[in-house]
Amino acid sequence: MKWDAWGDPALAKELSADIKGLLAAALGVTGDAAPGPSADEVVLHPSRLSAEDLDALAGAVGKEHVSAADADRLPRAGGKSTPDLLRRRSREAQDAPDAVVLPGSEQEVAAVLAVCAERRIAVVPFGGGTSVVGGLDPERGGLAAVVSLDLRRFDGLLDLDETSGEAVLGAGLTGPAAEELLAERGWELGHYPQSFRYATIGGFAATRSSGQDSAGYGRFDEMVRGLRVVTPAGVLDLGRAPASAAGPDLRQLFLGSEGTLGVITAVRLRVHPLPAVKAYEAWSFPDFATGTAALRAVEQQGTGPTVIRLSDEAETMINLAMTEQIGGAPAVSGCLAVTVFEGGAAQVAARQQLTRDALLAAGGTSLGEGPARAWEHGRFSAPYLRDSLLAAGALCETLETAASWSRLPALRAAVTEALTGALPGSLVLCHVSHVYPTGASLYFTVVAALGEDPLTRWGTAKRAAGDAILRTGGTISHHHAVGADHRPWMTEEIGDLGVRILRAVKAELDPAGILNPGKLIP
Numbered sequence: 001m002k003w004d005a006w007g008d009p010a011l012a013k014e015l016s017a018d019i020k021g022l023l024a025a026a027l028g029v030t031g032d033a034a035p036g037p038s039a040d041e042v043v044l045h046p047s048r049l050s051a052e053d054l055d056a057l058a059g060a061v062g063k064e065h066v067s068a069a070d071a072d073r074l075p076r077a078g079g080k081s082t083p084d085l086l087r088r089r090s091r092e093a094q095d096a097p098d099a100v101v102l103p104g105s106e107q108e109v110a111a112v113l114a115v116c117a118e119r120r121i122a123v124v125p126f127g128g129g130t131s132v133v134g135g136l137d138p139e140r141g142g143l144a145a146v147v148s149l150d151l152r153r154f155d156g157l158l159d160l161d162e163t164s165g166e167a168v169l170g171a172g173l174t175g176p177a178a179e180e181l182l183a184e185r186g187w188e189l190g191h192y193p194q195s196f197r198y199a200t201i202g203g204f205a206a207t208r209s210s211g212q213d214s215a216g217y218g219r220f221d222e223m224v225r226g227l228r229v230v231t232p233a234g235v236l237d238l239g240r241a242p243a244s245a246a247g248p249d250l251r252q253l254f255l256g257s258e259g260t261l262g263v264i265t266a267v268r269l270r271v272h273p274l275p276a277v278k279a280y281e282a283w284s285f286p287d288f289a290t291g292t293a294a295l296r297a298v299e300q301q302g303t304g305p306t307v308i309r310l311s312d313e314a315e316t317m318i319n320l321a322m323t324e325q326i327g328g329a330p331a332v333s334g335c336l337a338v339t340v341f342e343g344g345a346a347q348v349a350a351r352q353q354l355t356r357d358a359l360l361a362a363g364g365t366s367l368g369e370g371p372a373r374a375w376e377h378g379r380f381s382a383p384y385l386r387d388s389l390l391a392a393g394a395l396c397e398t399l400e401t402a403a404s405w406s407r408l409p410a411l412r413a414a415v416t417e418a419l420t421g422a423l424p425g426s427l428v429l430c431h432v433s434h435v436y437p438t439g440a441s442l443y444f445t446v447v448a449a450l451g452e453d454p455l456t457r458w459g460t461a462k463r464a465a466g467d468a469i470l471r472t473g474g475t476i477s478h479h480h481a482v483g484a485d486h487r488p489w490m491t492e493e494i495g496d497l498g499v500r501i502l503r504a505v506k507a508e509l510d511p512a513g514i515l516n517p518g519k520l521i522p
């Protein structure tokens, strides 16, 4: 992963002539932004760890698994939000973890936590490094120093129970590595967030991630059957049976805990046999309201698509401009919806027919397979476009929320108004990304001229959007999690008593307060 951009440098995306034309016409962006520093030119604040601290950490994990070198600290200095990327490109001295520690067993994680509690060192668990909410900020929280605890050595398929359809996966496995290990045995997890190629099993659990196939296979937290978590107070092994009435479900405390309560080392997950058949169908709707009502009908009737999503008019137009780059989908007007179906042949045919009936009845027009296949082909490429936009002088950032169906129109209007109010002249795109019987998630993309001081301008826009979300009945995050960026809204989200409960749990599990300070819990 590039330290100052998304993904693999070889997959960097050129802006098409259409997109360049749109940028110039809509935002007045025609030039290139000033290039950022090279990795060698970046200045990090020096490590605050003493030689004794480093020796103690080496005692826990072995000398070769501790590094205070800038080349290791820089890639763990934060996540991959646009503000993260802008901060990485700064020529001012930057914050970074004081060292990187790579444990290889639960005993080593426990030993690192003990060293850090004794020496007052904060610990930021690090999975794939794809957080977009400041979840990896190297915050010391009043302690002496901070280390990044990289989980990449937890990379095994530890068990596959083919009778029950359950797999135990190491927390440090990336999405592709997990799917490869399962596919060798004929199984699939089916969790495909846009960050799939880099994000990890532990990170998915710690952030309650949601993938693009969540209509069919569920959110990541719905796939979790069990968790192993190392905390400063001891190890927890949660989830004994497919369902249980033995009190509150403690797994829920760690799903979404974002490294503040413990370190997830392994996750037991529901898996399914690789699908025999896959079918695609794209749809057009005259407007977003009609399309949204159609998706609601599908979800409430339970017709069973694996993927279903709907873009608004502006996003449909941009997708079209991008789709041409990846090869030839038909022109689409109005709002584009994509459906994909997976499973056995008869099951797929039946589900597709039921979904087709519901979408036709709700005013949709079938566009055939093409645009749906094109969407799937390009579904992990969009983040590369953000880098090209930044390089061309345009700020591009996303945010997401969810609410019940009845509240979605007001929520969408309020967020759009908040964003365009704070960033006049910006382009705001929206899609329905995840659906539930009672509501859906809205995902916004904002493109604006980078201009002077983009970090402050985006901060103002983000505050306005967050306030609008809470005011209109949405959640501050449907799947990106809370981190540092959404923490200011947590009291409003869960109430003062809710915050006190989280603080009490943290005090019990992490009495020295070493685990990921400044995130999630106000």
Ligand SMILES: Cc1cc2nc3c(=O)[nH]c(=O)nc-3n(C[C@H](O)[C@H](O)[C@H](O)COP(=O)(O)OP(=O)(O)OC[C@H]3O[C@@H](n4cnc5c(N)ncnc54)[C@H](O)[C@@H]3O)c2cc1C
Residues within 6 Å of the ligand: 006, 079, 080, 081, 124, 125, 126, 127, 128, 129, 130, 131, 132, 135, 136, 151, 171, 192, 193, 194, 195, 198, 199, 200, 201, 202, 203, 204, 205, 206, 207, 208, 209, 210, 211, 212, 257, 258, 259, 260, 262, 263, 264, 265, 383, 479, 480, 481, 483, 516, 519
């Ligand atoms: C381009 C892009 C697209 C994205 N698309 C999606 C999407 O479609 N759906 C979605 O849900 N999210 C998406 N995200 C957000 C992000 O990828 C998810 O939050 C992901 O789950 C984070 O996983 P990770 O392994 O990278 O975790 P990291 O970013 O490394 O960490 C995230 C948080 O979890 C904690 N953590 C990580 N591993 C552990 C562990 N083993 N134990 C305890 N705490 C841990 C960290 O301390 C941090 O607070 C996207 C991000 C980017 C940059």
